[in-house]
Amino acid sequence: MAVEELIDLKFRLADGTDIGPSKYSPSTTVGSLKEKIITQWPQDKENGPKTVNDVKLINAGKILENNRTLDESRLPAGEVPGGVITMHVVVRPPVLDKNNGKLHDDSPKKNRCTCSIL
Numbered sequence: 001m002a003v004e005e006l007i008d009l010k011f012r013l014a015d016g017t018d019i020g021p022s023k024y025s026p027s028t029t030v031g032s033l034k035e036k037i038i039t040q041w042p043q044d045k046e047n048g049p050k051t052v053n054d055v056k057l058i059n060a061g062k063i064l065e066n067n068r069t070l071d072e073s074r075l076p077a078g079e080v081p082g083g084v085i086t087m088h089v090v091v092r093p094p095v096l097d098k099n100n101g102k103l104h105d106d107s108p109k110k111n112r113c114t115c116s117i118l
Contacts, residue, residue, distance in 0.1 A: 008084045021084045031066035049091045058088040
């Protein structure tokens with residue numbers, strides 16, 4: 001039986017700090033990676049993600065889907081032997097309710113466009 005080759009990943013936050021690197025199985029889902037990011041989010045950072053839906057993982061210009069595995073996401077694992085793959089982490093900011101001035105974390109957005117420049 002062949003030994004499963006683990007993928008070495010680190011997660012780059014918007015301010016340039018990293019979470020990781022750590023090794024993951026190719027069968028690990030993107031959703032479970034996001035859960036790990038939430039639990040390991042630096043305590044000194046403001047506006048940390050609350051749920052998996054608040055986090056977007058970007059690798060090689062593609063936003064990765066929660067239900068897909070690392071293997072299905074076609075990470076360039078074989079192209080960098082012994083190297084670490086860096087994924088960018090984008091956190092959805094909380095939304096301010098215009099009516100009462102309170103923050104809404106899970107309000108649906110319609111007809112809105114946002115950009116993130118990394």
